[in-house]
Amino acid sequence: MCQTLRSAAVIAFGCLALFGCNQHTEAAADGPALLAVGTSLPSLVGVDKDGKEIRLSPSSGKRTLVYFYPKDGTPGCTKEACAFRDVWQRFEQANVLLYGVSRDDPAAHSRFAIEHHIPFPLVSDVDGKWANAFGVPSPNGKSKRVSFLFDSKGKLVTTYPNVDPGVHADQVLRDVAATN
Numbered sequence: 138m139c140q141t142l143r144s145a146a147v148i149a150f151g152c153l154a155l156f157g158c159n160q161h162t163e164a165a166a167d168g169p170a171l172l173a174v175g176t177s178l179p180s181l182v183g184v185d186k187d188g189k190e191i192r193l194s195p196s197s198g199k200r201t202l203v204y205f206y207p208k209d210g211t212p213g214c215t216k217e218a219c220a221f222r223d224v225w226q227r228f229e230q231a232n233v234l235l236y237g238v239s240r241d242d243p244a245a246h247s248r249f250a251i252e253h254h255i256p257f258p259l260v261s262d263v264d265g266k267w268a269n270a271f272g273v274p275s276p277n278g279k280s281k282r283v284s285f286l287f288d289s290k291g292k293l294v295t296t297y298p299n300v301d302p303g304v305h306a307d308q309v310l311r312d313v314a315a316t317n
Contacts, residue, residue, distance in 0.1 A: 171272040171283060171296055178203075178291040179270040183238075185258040186246035191236065195291025201234040202309055204284035204300075205273045209241045209249035209259075213282070217302035218255055224306050225256050231313050232289075238262050240278055286312060 172179075178195040185191050193203070204221075206214045218237060221228070228235050235257045241249070246259040262268055268280045275281070284297040286309060295312055297305065 171298060172285060172293050174293050174296065176293045178287045178293070179267075181267055181270055183260040183262065183267060184243050185260055186243055186250045186255070188243055189258075191258050191260050193236070195287070197234060197291065198289055199232050199234050200289050200313060201236070201287040201291070202228075202284060203236045203238060203267075203271065203287075204282075204297075204305070205238050205262075205268060205271065205280040206282050207279040208239060209245045210252075213302045214239070215249075215253060217282070217300070217305055218249070218259075219253055220303060220306040221257065222253065222255055224310060227310055228257075231310065233309075233313055236260050238267050238280065240265065240268070240275060240280055284309065288316065 178193055178197075178201060180195065181193045183191045183193075193201070204217070206217055208214055221235060221237070225235075237255075237257065237259045239246075239259070240262050241259075242263055243261045246261055249255065250259055260267065262280065265275050265280075267273075268275045271283075271285060273280050273283050282300045282302070284300060284305065285293055286295040286297070288294050294316065297308070301308075
């Protein structure tokens with residue numbers, strides 16, 4: 138009996154590892170499950186690095202990438218933002234809206250964007266409203282690094298729960314090209 142249960146567990150784990158069966162509904166130990174594939178882009182309002190109001194809407198008619206990161210100026214977050222910056226024109230050419238979101242305030246975002254020449258909106262989520270809407274855990278007041286790619290109809294097509302900051306921008310562009 139124990140051998141049968143162990144075999145079933147190995148098969149189930151193999152399915153998860155091989156096919157990523159839980160990739161899009163992964164629950165964090167310290168928070169709710171991430172948005173599931175097929176979910177609509179949440180309608181949210183926030184303020185960006187320039188104090189400009191940012192409105193997320195599933196009816197934008199453009200593909201949208203929302204990426205959450207822990208903190209401006211840290212090595213991984215800088216690497217990720219600069220990787221997006223370096224391919225920013227390719228995102229524009231692919232007609233993809235891009236929003237970076239962290240719990241930092243607009244002033245911190247502004248300093249970070251100026252220092253690293255970040256051309257896309259960095260949204261301030263001081264109160265955690267955006268992180269909560271996406272199911273992104275924020276232990277110690279810092280959002281986990283996770284991204285969400287929505288199609289032009291505002292439906293979630295891919296979640297990236299385990300981001301490598303240095304290659305994530307290129308990974309998203311490959312996924313965008315594959316869905317054209």
